[in-house]
Amino acid sequence: MTTQPTTTYLNVTHGLASWLLTKDHKRIGLLYLVVVSIAFALGGVFAGLIRLELLTPPGDMVTSDLYNRIFTMHGVAMVFFVLIPAVPAILGNFVLPLQLGAKDVAFPKLNLLSWYIFVIGFIFTAFAMVMGGVDTGWTFYTPYSTTASNSNVMAAGVGVFITGFSSILTGVNFMVTIHRMRAPGLTWFRLPLFVWALYATSLVQILGTPVVAITVLMVAMERGLGLGIFDPTLGGDPVLFQHLFWFYSHPAVYIMILPPMGAISECIACFSRKTVFGYSFVAFSSLSIAVFGFLVWAHHMFVAGISPYSAMVFSFLTFAVAIPSAVKTFNWTATLYRGAIWFKAPMMYVYGFLGLFLIGGLTGLFLASLGTDVHIHDTYFVVAHFHYIMVGGAIMGYLAGLHFWWPKMTGRMYSDGLAKVGAALIFIGFNLTFFPQFILGYMGMPRRYHMYPPEWEMLNVLSTGGAGILGIGYLLAVGALLWSLKYGAVAGDNPWHATGLEWTTQSPPLPENFVETPIVTEPAYNYAHREIKVV
Amino acid sequence: MSEVAAPAHAVGHGHDALHHHAAQQHHFESLDQQHEASTLGMWFFLVQEVMFFGGLFTAYMVYRIWYPEAWAEGSRELDILLGGINTVVLIGSSLTMALAVRSAQVGSNKGAFRWTMLTMILGLTFLVIKFFEYEHKFELNHVPGANFVFEGPHANQVEIFLSLYFAMTGLHALHMIIGFGILAWVAWLAHNERFSREWSTPVEMTGLYWHFVDIVWIFLFPLLYLVDRAGQLG
Amino acid sequence: MQSGISFLPEQASTLAPRVDNLYFFIVAVTAFFALLVTVLVVYFAFKYHTDDPYAVGAPIHGSIPLELFWTAVPFVIAIFIFAWSTNVYFDIVRPPDQAMQVYSVGKRWMWKFQHPSGQREINELHVPVGRPVKVTFTSEDVLHDLFIPAFRVKADAIPGRYSTIWFTATQTGEYHLFCAEYCGTKHAGMIGRVIVMEETAYQAWLDTSQESSLAAQGQALYESLSCQSCHLNDGNGRGPALHGLFGSEVQLANGTTATVDEGYLRESILNSQMRVVAGYNPIMPTFQGLVDEDGMVGLIEYIKSLRTGPSSEGASASLPAEAGEPE
Incomplete structure (x- = not known):
């Protein structure tokens, strides 16, 4: 097959309105891709400014107030508008109905509405940024956010609140889609692991996001209407805010990491030509991470005045939630054993993911363990740890998935070599940026510091240099993908020779995905079986 | 393909529009599948409301x-009489809502319209009473803030x-107002004779939502108004 | 202080080596697993590499014994680390009884310290080497966090509550002191020094102060607020007698009990109606606005000094400078 199919979801209708009013899950996925990419670029610029400022010990580039706004806006943009929506809203929207053999998600109009809600939330937040920014940190801790900060907490809070509903509604939509829209024969244990991951994620979105929504709303009401729910001068408790905030925001980490883990499972199976080792263990580890994830929030508060006994319980549960992640990693490793490893660009990203997620996950043990957490809490150790998980893990997984499904989304193939160079640069740049921060953290450098003692300059210089390489890596990866849109070879239906219903239809798919609703008769990743037929 | 009791995962077909109900959306295989999806979606939505x-x-x-x-x-400052009346009004509206759902399910658009309108009137009564309660708080300067x-x-x-x-009551009232808007839409659908024995999903979903809002109030009333009322009335 | 790249902050307290040993153990465990997985995946990538897109991998589906094995092994290791780290943690959060008391208040953007002898300092904390020191602190405005990396201790300062850290410095010198909880514009400037001195030098430093002791300052405030007109020594006043009260357990009007600690005293002065002692009417006015955080620690030190019972009221005028001596 050397030419693009004549009718695809991309060319079936034309014009801006046909995109802005689309109910096609594939187009909506691309709409998210546009907005999330803008947010990622914004957040990336802020990250660059942070690293430039920290190149030298004194605060000599921007004022303290500006610095505080920069790191806050970096966090808000990246957490709420990149990491949370990236894989579920972009890749999930595009791939989920295809993988289920469905024509669309269960509620296509609601899906479009979710995108509009997301955009409105983003506009509020962008408005807060344009009007001078927010300086509370992305965590909006009270009483600073309610009484002391004189920045645009209201607008940013309302933006986050609104965006939360986009996430909730997407969760509801995906849950129902997975329950009710599966093709005939596609039983639960034949589902691709990406679907399991999205299911677990949706659970977290439905149960967690509303809590942070109401909490941020309470902060906004406290600022705007003078309510006094967290006000210590009335006897209110600022620590209660932290409980409510982390009840969501810790599980939110799993919203960020579970879907990329699912994408990684897809890629590993495809490029080692094997079924995922211990399919059901990987599937259930996603669910148990989602469930256990709700029981560990107070590990963000070990030094925030909670009782030592509750700290002990939360420490224990935090160790427990680490186990399913370890199980996943071992299963991925075992999947590679005696595979037929075809090392294409997505696999390169998988390897990057494995390396970074491994470090990110293992350094979590230092923070779960109370004795060491007291010392490294709120230091750069924590910053390094969660960047390894949320950027090293989640963004690498997102890029793996994006490179994996890109030919399906666009019908074009990017340059494998260029994409691999991008992946390598990202991996090297990332480690150079964030590994020194573990050391800085243990040395005692607190996070959110505009300036620092001179003895830490060397490590910060390394970190800033790494950030430069990381930035070039991202630009290269994006460049390779954009280049393919115009110059890339025609991909064909199944360039990776992968299993999965999404590869049985044309690339780019038909507006309604399949000519006929497929009927499933075999388990996922049935490479051995299928290839015998081919050969 | 027969449209009688088609299972949710009925074997696929293209656009076999002959037997499709007008309300069926094209991405579903059958009206049943669509109804099940809506119901499940509503329950998941209510779960997030609980959170x-x-x-x-x-x-x-x-x-x-x-x-x-x-x-x-603080609880003694609240008007137990108005709160009590509102509780009765809201429970009444749950009854009328249930009757609206029932009417729609048996295909009576006229009944569905009437009961929906009555539900709206009760909902409005609740909101008016709530408004006077709030106003009273403003008069007494019992509204948190600088004053x-x-x-x-x-x-x-x-x-x-x-x-x-x-x-809490503000958020609840906001839900009532949104519910009011949805009820108006349902009433309009009923007025246009859109419901039938085969299809009454919007009324049923609205019913679930409305009952949820009522249940929230059933919790709010004792938690806010009845904290310390043992042995006293009014 | 140090220069160049180093991997550990100075170990300047008795807790520091304990935290570091735990740290090194976890480093070893995590490095082992990181290397194990890295070596395996890289080895597999070379060993099973193919360029034939039609090749297939071996039909392996999984192994339940293996799954159980690699669930159980990390779990056992996790339990071990958990037990060890919790043990260290309880030593970090539980100050020894005989610890020397220092008070601190965080406000944007400075740390104020007060020694029981009356010595005050800002952004500097002088402590003697070899003696356990307990810092009790709160915040006047937003959240702060008192962090001394060389001692491996840290705790949030929360408005309306007291937090504590404790340490026994093991070597003299100057160490960083940071605010580790974001608090606004000059968060990064809310830093200072801990100066660990030999005992004699510390005593000499204390003697440079012209201030009267904290307890004496507290007594003056106590008298100027006429607390003694209700809190009679014989217990027959409108409020409970305060002698020997600190550290005891009191029966409350709402049926529960409370231990009289810094937090309870603070609450009773500012929110006097919250936890009233059984047998007394809730008539004490609030002193919010009349007693600031500095005055509060004076009152607390004064009440702490009233240990010996009603008869020795006269003696309390000549208070021991050190409030933290064992009972």
């Missing part, structure tokens, strides 16, 4: 354990109580 209110209930619980006296004091005035030994903590009162 949404849950944040406020948690704050309420923590402070009530810390400041029981202030809670009793808050309260005489009593636990004035500060009573302000927290009243903050939660306004947050």
Whole structure:
């Protein structure tokens, strides 16, 4: 097959309105891709400014107030508008109905509405940024956010609140889609692991996001209407805010990491030509991470005045939630054993993911363990740890998935070599940026510091240099993908020779995905079986 | 393919529009599948609503354990008579809502329209009474914020109580207002004779939502109005 | 202080080596697993590499014994680390009884310290080497966090509550002191020094102060607020007698009990109606606005000094400078 199919979801209708009013899950996925990419670029610029400022010990580039706004806006943009929506809203929207053999998600109009809600939330937040920014940190801790900060907490809070509903509604939509829209024969244990991951994620979105929504709303009401729910001068408790905030925001980490883990499972199976080792263990580890994830929030508060006994319980549960992640990693490793490893660009990203997620996950043990957490809490150790998980893990997984499904989304193939160079640069740049921060953290450098003692300059210089390489890596990866849109070879239906219903239809798919609703008769990743037929 | 009791995962077909109900969306295989999806979606949505209110209930619980006296004091400031009337009004509206669903399910658009309108009237009654309660609080300067005035030994903590009162009842009232809008849409559908024995999903979903909003009030009323009313009325 | 790249902050307290040993153990465990997985995946990539897109991998589906094995092994290791780290943690959060008391208040953007002898300092904390020191602190405005990396201790300062850290410095010198909880514009400037001195030098430093002791300052405030007109020594006043009260357990009007610690005293002065002692009417006015955080620690030190019972009221005028001596 050397030419693009004549009718695809991309060319079936034309014009801006046909995109802005689309109910096609594939187009909506691309709409998210546009907005999330803008947010990622914004957040990336802020990250660059942070690293430039920290190149030298004194605060000599921007004022303290500006610095505080920069790191806050970096966090808000990246957490709420990149990491949370990236894989579920972009890749999930595009791939989920295809993988289920469905024509669309269960509620296509609601899906479009979710995108509009997301955009409105983003506009509020962008408005807060344009009007001078927010300086509370992305965590909006009270009483600073309610009484002391004189920045645009209201607008940013309302933006986050609104965006939360986009996430909730997407969760509801995906849950129902997975329950009710599966093709005939596609039983639960034949589902691709990406679907399991999205299911677990949706659970977290439905149960967690509303809590942070109401909490941020309470902060906004406290600022705007003078309510006094967290006000210590009335006897209110600022620590209660932290409980409510982390009840969501810790599980939110799993919203960020579970879907990329699912994408990684897809890629590993495809490029080692094997079924995922211990399919059901990987599937259930996603669910148990989602469930256990709700029981560990107070590990963000070990030094925030909670009782030592509750700290002990939360420490224990935090160790427990680490186990399913370890199980996943071992299963991925075992999947590679005696595979037929075809090392294409997505696999390169998988390897990057494995390396970074491994470090990110293992350094979590230092923070779960109370004795060491007291010392490294709120230091750069924590910053390094969660960047390894949320950027090293989640963004690498997102890029793996994006490179994996890109030919399906666009019908074009990017340059494998260029994409691999991008992946390598990202991996090297990332480690150079964030590994020194573990050391800085243990040395005692607190996070959110505009300036620092001179003895830490060397490590910060390394970190800033790494950030430069990381930035070039991202630009290269994006460049390779954009280049393919115009110059890339025609991909064909199944360039990776992968299993999965999404590869049985044309690339780019038909507006309604399949000519006929497929009927499933075999388990996922049935490479051995299928290839015998081919050969 | 037969359209009679088609299973949710009926073997696929293209656009076999002959037997499709007008309300069936093209991406579903059957009207049943569409109805099941809507119902499941509504329940998941209600789960998130529970969590949404849950944040406020948690704050309420923590402070009530810390400041029981202030809670009793603050609660006594609320008008138990108006609150009680509203409770009755809202339970009544749940009944009329249930009757609207029933009418639609048996294909009576006229009945569905009437009961929906009655539900709207009861909902409006609730909101009007709530408005007067709020107004009274404003007159007494019992609204948290810069102008808050309260005489009593636990004035500060009573302000927290009243903050939660306004947050919780305000959020509940917002849900009522949204529900009011949805009911208006349902009434319009019923007026246009859109419901039938085969298809009454919007009324059923609205019913689930409306009952949920009522249940929230069933929790709010004792938690806010009846904290310290043992042995007293009014 | 140090220069160049180093991997550990100075170990300047008795807790520091304990935290570091735990740290090194976890480093070893995590490095082992990181290397194990890295070596395996890289080895597999070379060993099973193919360029034939039609090749297939071996039909392996999984192994339940293996799954159980690699669930159980990390779990056992996790339990071990958990037990060890919790043990260290309880030593970090539980100050020894005989610890020397220092008070601190965080406000944007400075740390104020007060020694029981009356010595005050800002952004500097002088302590003697070899003696356990307990810092009790709160915040006047937003959240702060008192962090001394060389001692491996840290705790949030929360408005309306007291937090504590404790340490026994093991070597003299100057160490960083940071605010580790974001608090606004000059968060990064809310830093200072801990100066660990030999005992004699510390005593000499204390003697440079012209201030009267904290307890004496507290007594003056106590008298100027006329607290003694209700809190009579014989227990027959409108409020409970305060002698020997600190550290005891009191029966409350609402049926529960409370241990009289810094937090309870603070609450009773500012929110006097919250936890009233059984047998007394809730008539004490609030002193919010009349007693600031500095005055509060004076009152607390004064009440702490009233240990010996009603008869020795006269003696309390000549208070021991050190409030932290064992009972």
